[in-house]
Amino acid sequence: MTSELFYKLFSGNETNFDWLKSKEIDKTTLKSLENCKDEIYYSQKSLLENQEAMQITIGELKDLIKNLDKVIERLKMQRVK
Numbered sequence: 001m002t003s004e005l006f007y008k009l010f011s012g013n014e015t016n017f018d019w020l021k022s023k024e025i026d027k028t029t030l031k032s033l034e035n036c037k038d039e040i041y042y043s044q045k046s047l048l049e050n051q052e053a054m055q056i057t058i059g060e061l062k063d064l065i066k067n068l069d070k071v072i073e074r075l076k077m078q079r080v081k
Contacts, residue, residue, distance in 0.1 A: 001029055001032040001033070005029065006033075009024070009025060009029070012059070014044060014047045014058040015044055015047055015048040015051060015058060016044075017041065017044060020033055020034070020037060020040070
């Protein structure tokens with residue numbers, strides 16, 4: 001499985017422990033993911049704990065990071081001028 005496919009499937013399911021049971025995942029991909037299901041579970045658990053500690057969802061955090069990246073790019077462009 002490519003990392004691009006994993007990110008596409010995992011995005012939005014960072015704290016959804018049932019996403020491997022999703023009907024959107026084909027059998028071949030699911031078989032690949034099943035080999036890593038324990039690591040995925042512990043990663044999701046860690047993300048959920050962090051989400052609760054930060055009191056912000058993973059999706060909101062991603063949006064904040066995107067916005068910060070845009071601000072940083074604008075500042076870099078202004079510095080170049």
